[in-house]
Amino acid sequence: xxxxxxxxxxxxxxxxxxxxxxxxxxxxxxxxxxxxxxxxxxxxxxxxxxxxxxxxxxxxxxxxxxxxxxxxxxxxxxxxxxxxxxxxxxxxxxxxxxxxxxxxxxxxxxxxxxxxxxxxxxxxxxxxxxxxxxxxxxxxxxxxxxxxxxxxxxxxxxxxxxxxxxxxxxxxxxxxxxxxxxxxxxxxxxxxxxxxxxxxxxxxxxxxxxxxxxxxxxxxxxxxxxxxxxxxxxxxxxxxxxxxxxxxxxxxxxxxxxxxxxxxxxxxxxxxxxxxxxxxxxxxxxxxxxxxxxxxxxxxxxxxxxxxxxxxxxxxxxxxxxxxxxxxxxxxxxxxxxxxxxxxxxxxxxxxxxxxxxxxxxxxxxxxxxxxxxxxxxxxxxxxxxxxxxxxxxxxxx
Numbered sequence: 001x002x003x004x005x006x007x008x009x010x011x012x013x014x015x016x017x018x019x020x021x022x023x024x025x026x027x028x029x030x031x032x033x034x035x036x037x038x039x040x041x042x043x044x045x046x047x048x049x050x051x052x053x054x055x056x057x058x059x060x061x062x063x064x065x066x067x068x069x070x071x072x073x074x075x076x077x078x079x080x081x082x083x084x085x086x087x088x089x090x091x092x093x094x095x096x097x098x099x100x101x102x103x104x105x106x107x108x109x110x111x112x113x114x115x116x117x118x119x120x121x122x123x124x125x126x127x128x129x130x131x132x133x134x135x136x137x138x139x140x141x142x143x144x145x146x147x148x149x150x151x152x153x154x155x156x157x158x159x160x161x162x163x164x165x166x167x168x169x170x171x172x173x174x175x176x177x178x179x180x181x182x183x184x185x186x187x188x189x190x191x192x193x194x195x196x197x198x199x200x201x202x203x204x205x206x207x208x209x210x211x212x213x214x215x216x217x218x219x220x221x222x223x224x225x226x227x228x229x230x231x232x233x234x235x236x237x238x239x240x241x242x243x244x245x246x247x248x249x250x251x252x253x254x255x256x257x258x259x260x261x262x263x264x265x266x267x268x269x270x271x272x273x274x275x276x277x278x279x280x281x282x283x284x285x286x287x288x289x290x291x292x293x294x295x296x297x298x299x300x301x302x303x304x305x306x307x308x309x310x311x312x313x314x315x316x317x318x319x320x321x322x323x324x325x326x327x328x329x330x331x332x333x334x335x336x337x338x339x340x341x342x343x344x345x346x347x348x349x350x351x352x353x354x355x356x357x358x359x360x361x362x363x364x365x366x367x368x369x370x371x372x373x374x375x376x377x378x379x380x381x382x383x384x385x386x387x388x389x390x391x392x393x394x395x396x397x398x
Contacts, residue, residue, distance in 0.1 A: 012152035016287025016304035018106035023312035036120035042100040046212040050391035051092020053302030124161035156289035296360040306395040314338035
């Protein structure tokens with residue numbers, strides 16, 4: 001049985017885990033990332049990054065590099081049941097970024113051997129004497145650490161060890177992919193969202209030859225098979241697109257099958273965020289392990305990067321003046337206090353994001369027009385007429 005000891009351990013090598021490791025590295029703090037996969041998890045389609053996300057990426061020092069990989073979007077156009085509405089992006093920029101580009105850029109800026117692959121955490125306990133976390137991995141490895149940051153996503157073992165409730169499912173599925181056009185796609189730099197009944201499709205260019213698109217629709221029985229068969233998923237999607245423009249049907253038909261994926265929409269309701277316990281001792285969670293934000297406003301990835309910056313900012317203050325080995329009781333208290341400040345700062349931001357996505361999700365699933373009207377008035381009361389107000393948030397520098 002192998003065992004090792006590290007000062008800061010990050011469980012999960014997704015966007016949040018790598019962003020947290022990079023943020024700590026920028027502040028001169030060493031960490032290791034435990035990734036369950038044998039290689040970097042860079043598969044999947046793309047994520048839409050709004051102005052707040054680009055601010056966060058700039059604070060990490062990789063914004064300029066990533067901008068070279070995607071084009072700016074000039075406006076959002078909604079075509080809902082025959083009605084057209086243009087949504088101004090406001091101050092800042094919106095771009096669609098390949099997940100692989102983001103993951104590789106984050107990883108390439110980390111020191112060698114920061115990411116330990118093939119290390120899936122299966123349980124977490126606390127040392128009864130020192131009060132620090134102990135991790136058990138599937139291969140029998142035991143890892144002792146002073147600080148544990150859980151970033152393993154919706155099925156987080158660290159979150160489970162803190163007693164957090166499992167995320168809930170909406171009866172909605174999200175399909176994401178991109179389509180390549182070797183000779184150019186010819187679309188303008190607009191984010192177009194089209195809705196007919198309970199079927200919504202949106203698309204926007206990543207660059208001159210690649211388009212990112214997504215579909216939101218009710219979950220159906222065949223999806224259990226389709227999530228394992230990309231060709232079946234493509235064909236099912238086309239079958240549901242009767243009446244949609246031919247160029248959208250062609251876009252789905254020509255999809256890059258390796259990028260095509262289907263997931264059931266999951267979320268952590270705002271009341272769970274308000275009442276949940278997200279820290280115990282020097283263990284804390286971030287990203288989807290803390291907040292599972294449904295994809296209706298495109299903030300899941302950006303919010304995770306914000307988490308990384310805010311948490312690191314506090315930990316850097318707690319570590320200031322430490323030689324890396326001085327872990328007396330006061331050092332532990334400073335770290336715990338920094339984690340509490342991080343949670344205090346993030347909770348209101350995340351509860352607003354959670355509330356907005358929760359209400360938008362209800363709009364998909366409730367049949368009653370009266371209930372939908374109540375939801376619309378609630379959205380207006382909480383978030384006003386600017387549906388993109390969430391994108392103007394600034395988490396602050398490292």
